[in-house]
Amino acid sequence: MAILDLVRLDKHFGSVAAVSDVAFTVSDGEFMCILGPSGCGKSTLLRMIAGFETPTGGDIRIDGDSIVALGANRRPTAMVFQKYTLWPHMKVFDNIGFGLQLRRLPRAEIKRKVEESLALVSLSGYEERYPAQLSGGQQQRVALARALVLEPKILLLDEPFSSLDAILRVRLREELHRIQRRLNITAIFVTHDQEEALTLADRIAVMNSGRIEQIAAPADIYANPASLFVADFIGAMNLLEGEASGRQVRLGAVALPTPDGIAARQVTVAIRPEDLVVLDGPHPEAWSCAVEQISDLGHYRRAVLEVPQLPPMKIYLPKSLSVQERAALHVYPRRYLIYENGGAPREVSRPLPAAAAALLG
């Protein structure tokens, strides 16, 4: 049962600001993902919560009490690291039991708790192994058990699965999700992998150069990216530079209608691939284009379209639609976001034009 508060947190390394003015609250039992490209300060942020870095300014509170003055060994947090950090000279049992021994728990209780936590990560019976005798995935599970056995108020995870192969990563991700839900523990998970963040998180905080760009639920972030950076970073997105004039935005040879009141001339229009509808024939408001490349992704196909005077555009095609490369298509942007001067976007959502029908195959 724990609530984490970050209050205007800053971290400078010399003149470099690694984290600036980060403030958010993680509520009890919530799974928060901090997502951003490498070097954006997300690991530094986590290490400040764990106590390995001292903030330059601001405060960290757990259940209302500041923990900034406490050393890493006195904080009610537990961390799973990116690297394999099991102690090589200790057996699995001692690796997990080390923290309990430090707390002077009776032997029988240590044994019970270690066994419980090993069962939680599906590694019962591995007590007597040395870390070198475990696979990478098993080592990270033991590391998770080592963190959970202390019943921390906040569980911190610093890209724990990034050194594992893709299949194992997905499996461990699902297992972590199940464990977090079962224990209802407050967790903060740092990652650069958006798929990981979108599947695990209750809320995602997107970070860029030390600042939080947006905090919202995964579906929200996907549907309404608050900034151009988030729009570009999360999910596939077509970003088109354009010029606003009157009630439309000119994009090369084509144009899109806009709501009133765009002050800036230079804007960026963001269109998700799935918001491009393929029409059954040419239409004044549709864009005529050629299919440049098709990749089959199993349950759907991804195509790259060539619209005159625009950068290549991504679109998803249903498998039933028999379109070949070099074929001509007519696409209609049904929903798009207009970004001006780094502010919040304007959303435009419109129905299909009259007398046109979507080509569903």
Place this chain on the structure above:
Amino acid sequence: MSAQQLAVPPPPIDGFWSGTRRSFQTMIRRNGFGLIALVLLALVILGPLYSVVLWAFAERWQYPSLIPQVFGLSFWERTFARADIAEALPFSIVLAATVTLISAVICLPASYAFARMKFRGRQLLLLSFLATNAFPRFGLYISIAVIFFRLNLIGTLPGVILIQLVNTLLLMIWIPTAAFQGVDRSLEEAALDVGASPLRVFVQITLPMVMPALSAALLLTFVNTFYEAQGALVVGLPRIVTMPVLMYSLINSQLIVQYGAIVSLVLWAPSLILLILAQRLLRGGYLTAGFGV
């Protein structure tokens, strides 16, 4: 699938041996020069050893015979009956242990600092420990002896300990520094994270992981110091006589060759044992285990 299908057929024995013979012949043909060099090298290294071992067990050995005419152990008794040897052997062991201990007290914290802290001139300081090995030893000792003479350290135990300490610095700084650097920071952080105090992290996490390398450094330092003769000779004489110094004088000024040979053999044994131990420790493996997959 039956068990028989799974079984791997044994390798053909004939083929294996003929293959070896063939490759041995090709080796001679291709590397004839290398083999000759190897044999010559072995002669140069093993020849003197052969002579020392034979002399130690010879009662009588006259030129030009290749082996002694009479073997025996009587010189062993006579060697250990000598008062100077009975005194020098335990003294040398205690001296080497003392120097190793003092060196450890000075160097181990320093090497931890070298591995873990960033400070100005770190590289330069680290390299400076090479300096004592970069110049002719004896010249260095002579100039040190001049200073020691003014400080009244010639012929004293502190003088010998000091000059032998100089020799230990390189090993006792470089090996432990590399070992401490080899301990991943995040392993220590993980221990801190579960609640261990910094001191406990050092004692229970860092130290056990560098222990093999530290033990090797200690053993090598002990062996090196035990055999150190030049410094002890220049600074120690006439009052301080270590085993290697005694061996020098036995070899140089005694008409009886057996004394020198037996003392050499006696001095040789502990180093062999300790070096084998040190190698075991370094191969122990848990220095590197657990970091990979």
